[in-house]
Amino acid sequence: MRWPGWFGRRRDAEIDEELASHLRMAIADRLERGEEPDAARRRAFIECGNPVLAKEATRSVWTWTAVEQLATDLQIGARVLWRAPALSATAITLIALVIGGNTTIFSMVHAILAKPAPGVAADRLVTLGWVTDGEEHPGNSYPNYVDVAAASQTLNPMLAAGFKRLILTTTEGSYAIKGATVSTNYFETLGVALARGRTFTAQESRLDASGLVAVISDRLWRDRFGASPDIAGQTTILNRHVTTIVGVAPPEFRGVALNERSDVFLPLVASALIDGQQAMLTDRGAPFVIMIGRLAPGVALAAARAELATIAQRLPRVAGDTARSRTIQLFPYSGTAAGDSLVAQRGPWFLAMFSIITALTLFIVCANVANLMLARAVVRAREMAVRQSFGASRLRIVRIFVAEALAIGAAAWAAAALFAFWTTRALPRLMRPVDGDSAPVAFDFTPDWPVLGYAMLLALAGAAIVSAAPAIRACRQDLQPLLKTGEQGVIQGRSNVSNGLVVLQLAFSVLLLTTAGLAYRSLAVLSGSDLGFNRDRLLLVTINTKAAAATSAANVRLLERMVEGVRAVPGVSTVSYARRPIQNFWVPERLGGGAGERPIVAERNEVGSAYLRTMGVTLIAGHDFDARGDAAGAVIVNQRLANLLWPGEPAVGRTLRLGTSAQPLVVAGVAPNAFYSGYRREPDPNFVFVAASHALPAPDEATLYVRYSGSEEGIAPAVTRALRAIDDRAPIVYLRSIEEQLEGLTWPIHALAILLAAFAVASLAIATIGQYAAVAFTMRRRIRDFGVRMALGASSADILGSVVREGLRLTAAGLLIGGGLSIAAASGLRSMLFGVTPTDPRTYAVVFALLGAASLVACYLPARRSARIDPMQALRQE
């Protein structure tokens, strides 16, 4: 490969010299024959032909390799762009924005769908999906795992994993943790090298006298074992069983699935045996493990698929299994598709949808840039005509445009990559921790090579679109009139297309802006809204009583004791508990015994004594539950529900039936209307609170509501100590303020609002610049027309007005279409909106005003320039 530059320049000089010597010899020859010096020179010149063409043609012999051509063209392109920096910067920014935005989204999608969980060597790992009669099941039974793993030659090794909630008891107390029960080859299959200790031996899958063994996560090792260097061999207590810790996983590794992160890994068989779940090990019909295998060296995915399909056919069937077909599908492993082949299967579909949207936006933006280029192409039409008349072929002209577009594309790609790096770093900060985990799911959004390659493809596509329009125009252009008179009137317009694009882009901007606006309005409503109960200094403490209470009755007794214990903490004013914390919704329950024909649905929660007092509301009638039991009644309803059931009559003392239960429950009190379960979309939710002393919830998670005075920092450790003192076998799952809990409900909309706002701003910029380009283009074409009109007495204000009016017609059309689109889209987004209607007039008014103003500027700037022209000059210029 030869590069231009040094070699190229030397070659140029050589060709020049060679041609010069040719001419010298021709002249010398003629002089020798006795010709006059002047005539000799002239004739020799004619004889030799055009030296410039000869040089070009000779040089092209050497430069005609694709890469060199590209490099030369890019040089030309860059030079052309450098001469019009404002325009070039605009074009590059536009394309960089759209590519960058798309790259960001693509890296997110890519990270979510295709990247492995941290620490896993994902190369050649596949997830097994089980399909019975065309229906997908992510997991399968342990006996099937054993058979498939034994039979398969193509997948070796293959692991099985299940998930388990555990209670860890150390000398300091009990903790609720998430665990995985795994086949003994788990770490080897995933290519995870332990940071300390060892993995499981084959014997440890059986349960013998040595008891249970476990590998723990780095996080657990630091938090609960003080990062003890001699951890291997220490014992601890898991679910009341003595367990020996044999190893510590590397820091980043938290299991195969991003949505179920584990802190402890136990041998599957031993764990099932010790917890009395022997049935799971032998029941072929009980799906509780996911399976992941690594393709054996040299085996293609297709071969493994074929083999597993055969193995699936041969698996023994459960008695009574009527499935007609049964097969195993293989999917490339990813952190989200770990056990869920549904995700793996829909991934490509999602990517396809995304690509279509990407292609559309890219098209619009590039069309805008093409518009800009067109506006300039008009100015350069004459330059091109001159080039053509000097012998540049049409192909050559097209290549100049392509070179420009490629230069833009290359610059835009670089800018977009930077943009994407930055945004993908910033985005994970919007994520919030999932309940009970200290850290948010750590998606790795940073673009990798496939993503950057994707961006490059986009840039190339963009360059193609951008260069197409001006190039085609330049080719079609008839030279003669341009050369003769520089007549600008002959330039064929494409204004209909470009106007259409402007309208479309404006409509898109309206859509994005209104959606972002509605999201922000929702947030404003949320942060300022009155939920109906007192949010000030309320602590939520979720505990797990599974290990501490044997029966439901003991569970309720334990919870009431905890309430007593926490109430004794200095600074705590009232305490109660409920089966569920405040979250999006509680269990909806149908009510019997009402007066109306339509079923009445209410949200249900089991609560302890003084729950409503703790929430800071005063009952309208009747009494709160008391600690002794349900002497006064078993349920409390909110006012709206009372009015629905017994309109105009007192509710206290009446009875109602919940769900399918036949037992009537006596109403003890009526609570005021409030959003007890957090923000709701429906303005009027119904609530029914059942006394825990009556409903007797089984030992599991429950949440204490603690109203306190003073600071959270002061109260939280005291509450934690008090709970430990009562029963340290009931660990705290998580502890947070009501504000944190409520924020957990609103962060998706917060993230949506930020993303939408960013896209809306970008879209607005694109639309404005697009409109500017369209108006500038029109103005260029009509400069002579303006000159004539001004010569005939039109004032600059007239010209200005007419150009701006024309531009604003597009704006009006865009706003109208965009308004319609927004209303349709916002109706679809209704589920994410709080307290605003999809047609919120204030949002629309602001958006229309903003866009109108931006549009006005976009029209005014080029219009002002056309109004300033000197009519004589405009006419003479023709």
Add this chain to the structure above:
Amino acid sequence: MAIRSTPRTDILQGTLDMLILQTLRWGPAHGYSIAQAIRSASNDAFRVETGSLYPALHRLEQRQLVRAEWKHSDNNQRAKYYRLTAAGRRHLAREQSRWQQVVDAVHALMRPREQEG
């Protein structure tokens, strides 16, 4: 590629290459003398312009059918001399036989047929 690479003379593109190689059989020569040789050998029928000659020469050089070096001519002027390579000789032999076939075929086609009956 762009700029007129077809010769303005009537010489077919491939034929010019062959004529140049043929001229170089008598020894190394620079561009001007090659053009003059072709012109005089064809009795002024073929005039080769620089716009065709030098691209052709450089193409041949690129394909390593000729080798070029800068030397001083008889009247002490620097000029670029082209010399046939072994590959060039082989190529010329092939081209000549192919050319002969074309000439024979055209000749056979153009020969007036004997009248029937």
